[in-house]
Amino acid sequence: MSERAVQLYAVSIGALFFGAMVSPLFKDPPRDSFPLSDYPMFSSVREAAFLQIAVGVDGDGTEHRLPPFIIANREVMQAAQTLRRAVRQNRSYELCREIAGRVASSRAHAALERIRIESRLFDPARYFSEPDGSEPIERRRHAECRVRR
Amino acid sequence: MQGEAVRVPRLFEKAPRERLAILRILTTGYALGFLIGYTPNLLSLTHLGPAQFAPVGPVSWMGHFIEGPLSQGALVAILALTASTGFCALFGVFYRFSGPIFAALLLFITSYRSSFGMIFHTENLLVFHLGVLALFPAADAYSYDAGRRERGDEPRLVYGAPLGLISLLTVTSYLLAGIAKLRYGGASWIDGEVLLSHIAWDNLRKLELGSIHSPLGALLCRFPSIFGPLAWLSLAFELFAPLALLGPRLARIWVASAILFHLGVALVMAIVFAYPLFGFAFLSFFSVERPARSILERFRARRLVRAV
Numbered sequence: 001m002s003e004r005a006v007q008l009y010a011v012s013i014g015a016l017f018f019g020a021m022v023s024p025l026f027k028d029p030p031r032d033s034f035p036l037s038d039y040p041m042f043s044s045v046r047e048a049a050f051l052q053i054a055v056g057v058d059g060d061g062t063e064h065r066l067p068p069f070i071i072a073n074r075e076v077m078q079a080a081q082t083l084r085r086a087v088r089q090n091r092s093y094e095l096c097r098e099i100a101g102r103v104a105s106s107r108a109h110a111a112l113e114r115i116r117i118e119s120r121l122f123d124p125a126r127y128f129s130e131p132d133g134s135e136p137i138e139r140r141r142h143a144e145c146r147v148r149r
Numbered sequence: 150m151q152g153e154a155v156r157v158p159r160l161f162e163k164a165p166r167e168r169l170a171i172l173r174i175l176t177t178g179y180a181l182g183f184l185i186g187y188t189p190n191l192l193s194l195t196h197l198g199p200a201q202f203a204p205v206g207p208v209s210w211m212g213h214f215i216e217g218p219l220s221q222g223a224l225v226a227i228l229a230l231t232a233s234t235g236f237c238a239l240f241g242v243f244y245r246f247s248g249p250i251f252a253a254l255l256l257f258i259t260s261y262r263s264s265f266g267m268i269f270h271t272e273n274l275l276v277f278h279l280g281v282l283a284l285f286p287a288a289d290a291y292s293y294d295a296g297r298r299e300r301g302d303e304p305r306l307v308y309g310a311p312l313g314l315i316s317l318l319t320v321t322s323y324l325l326a327g328i329a330k331l332r333y334g335g336a337s338w339i340d341g342e343v344l345l346s347h348i349a350w351d352n353l354r355k356l357e358l359g360s361i362h363s364p365l366g367a368l369l370c371r372f373p374s375i376f377g378p379l380a381w382l383s384l385a386f387e388l389f390a391p392l393a394l395l396g397p398r399l400a401r402i403w404v405a406s407a408i409l410f411h412l413g414v415a416l417v418m419a420i421v422f423a424y425p426l427f428g429f430a431f432l433s434f435f436s437v438e439r440p441a442r443s444i445l446e447r448f449r450a451r452r453l454v455r456a457v
Contacts, residue, residue, distance in 0.1 A: 003306055007161060010310035013284050017277060017314065021321055025328065034206045034263040035256065035273045039326035043333035046346035053357050065359035073193035076360035081266030085201050120357070124349035128370035134353070 048123035048137065052083035054099055056112035056147075064112060070102050083117065092117045092142035100147045109147075117143040164309030165302070166289040167438035170241070172312065173248075173287035175437070176278055177239045179429045180255055183272065184235060188228055191258065195221050197265050205268060206260035219261070231258055238283075241292020248283035255279060275424050277318045278433075285311040291441070315433040320390040323407070327387030338384065341376030348376075351418050366417035379413075386410050393434070404431045 001009070024030060024038035032040050054071050055063040068079035086095040096115050103109045119140040126133035199217035208215060219227070231254040237247035256279075259272040286307060288294040334343040349370045355362035369375060386406050393403035411426040424430045 001307065006306045006310060010161070010306075010314065013281065014310075014314045014317065017281060017318060018321065021277065021318060022325065025325065032268055034260050034268050034270075035276045036206070037268070037270055037273060037325075038332075039270060039322070039329045040333055041270060042347045043330045043338065043343065045334065045337045045343050046350040049350075051354055051357055065357065067359040069193075071358070072197060073190050075190055075267070076355055076358050077267040077269070078194075078197075078265060079358055079360075080354060082197060082201060085266050089200055091200060122350075122353055122357070124346050124353060127349055127353045128367045129373075134356075 046124050048121060048125075050119040050121050050138075050140070052080070052087045052117065052119050052142075054083060054096070054115060054117050056103060056109055057114040057116060058111045059113055063116075064109075066099065066103070066109075066115075070106065070109070071099060087117070087119060087142050093145065096143040096145040100145050103147050104149045112147055115143075115145050115147060116141060161306060162309040162313060163304035163306050164312055165304045165438055166286075166295075166308045167291065167441065168436060169282075169285065169287045169308040169311060170290035170292060170295075171437040171441050172315070172432050173241070173244075173282050174239060174291060175429060175432055176275070176282060177235060177251070179424060179427075180251075180275060180279060181232065181235045181239060183275070183423075184228070184232060184255065184258065187262070191228065191262060192221065192224060194218060194262070194265055195224060201265050203266050204260075204264040206263070207257055208260045208264045218265075227254065227258065231255060238288075241288030241294045244286075244288030244292065244294050248279075248287065252276070252279040252283040271422050271424065274319060274322055274430050277322075278315050278430070281311050281314050281318070287311070312433045316394060319430055319433065320393050320403075323387045323390035327384055327390070330384055330387070338380055339377075341373070341378075341380040344380045344383070345370060345373055345376040348417055351420070355419065361419055363417050363419040366419070369417060383410060383413075400434045404428075404434055407431060 068076045071079040072082040100115045120136035121138040234251040238251040330338045352362040393400045
């Protein structure tokens with residue numbers, strides 16, 4: 001291939017990849033995707049918001065946090081999305097039963113008797129900086145189910 | 150690293166074939182490491198069910214064929230094919246075919262991983278870099294293909310152009326992130342409010358969801374005044390990324406800033422962007438063939454001594 005042909009080829013490939021990469025900038029409204037993204041994460045203020053969580057409850061009524069792999073898989077963000085979508089799509093009880101099934105077969109969670117799925121309102125501005133900041137401002141329970149062993 | 154070893158490739162700069170070959174080996178090696186490391190997580194996606202399936206990128210373009218999560222068998226087959234072509238690309242076996250196929254399959258796999266409601270931004274650059282490499286003769290040295298054909302030793306444009314393209318794409322991705330911060334956050338980003346709120350939210354979410362959070366990030370949230378300067382620094386690093394294309398010194402400074410930036414993100418948010426954090430994303434800025442040559446020379450010298 002001659003130098004001129006290489007130049008032409010490189011410019012074409014460059015235009016294709018560069019054009020694809022910057023294309024999300026020109027979408028209205030902007031839409032995040034993969035691998036083309038305008039990288040909107042971490043770019044606007046996070047106000048107080050509801051976080052969907054799943055907790056296990058033992059015989060004394062004490063709540064225990066459940067690790068992501070019990071909810072979905074080892075990726076915490078995928079666990080968060082699993083909970084969020086289940087609540088939005090009114091499938092909380094279904095997910096609760098799935099989680100209870102996984103808890104039932106986990107020795108590490110043998111003390112848990114019930115599973116709860118809730119939305120809890122947290123204010124990130126207060127959570128770490130105020131003594132009672134980690135207490136939810138509001139709780140909404142979506143599902144509760146028993147762990148059957 | 151010595152100043153002369155740092156190179157800022159331009160689109161039309163010539164380079165030795167070994168430089169592109171080393172980039173192929175390291176980038177493909179990283180991609181294979183990612184693939185193998187994430188295989189258990191990828192396989193667990195099958196359990197998430199069709200209700201959570203929200204295809205993005207190439208997976209959504211294939212919507213006519215994929216209506217829900219892939220079956221375990223199909224996913225295993227695709228992962229195995231990806232790994233096989235990846236090893237062929239790594240060792241430069243029929244790279245003209247294995248390179249593009251591996252790049253395309255990895256694009257599919259990474260898109261599939263992001264097709265369950267959460268879009269991951271950790272592999273965007275990797276798939277772009279692999280795509281560019283696959284379209285150039287990156288296996289003309291240190292490969293099976295190189296052993297089959299004689300190549301000249303002189304630097305050529307066809308080996309240098311992809312390095313320039315990869316560097317251009319790297320700085321562009323950071324520039325885009327900087328533009329997004331100004332576009333969506335504006336003044337709130339500049340005064341550090343956005344940064345503080347995200348570090349706090351990300352850590353509280355991890356805590357509440359029973360995952361590993363960053364105690365350092367949680368501690369820093371008690372001192373809001375430090376987030377203004379941190380926000381300025383990170384915005385400047387992203388918006389000025391294209392300066393890295395202007396000269397070796399600027400490139401060196403920017404690459405060091407980029408690694409520090411990702412180290413900071415890992416320390417305060419427990420989010421690891423491994424590809425840039427460990428320097429793989431910035432290899433195109435450097436004369437990566439020099440350490441490889443020196444290792445090979447030492448190896449040959451030892452063999453010679455043993456033979457004598």
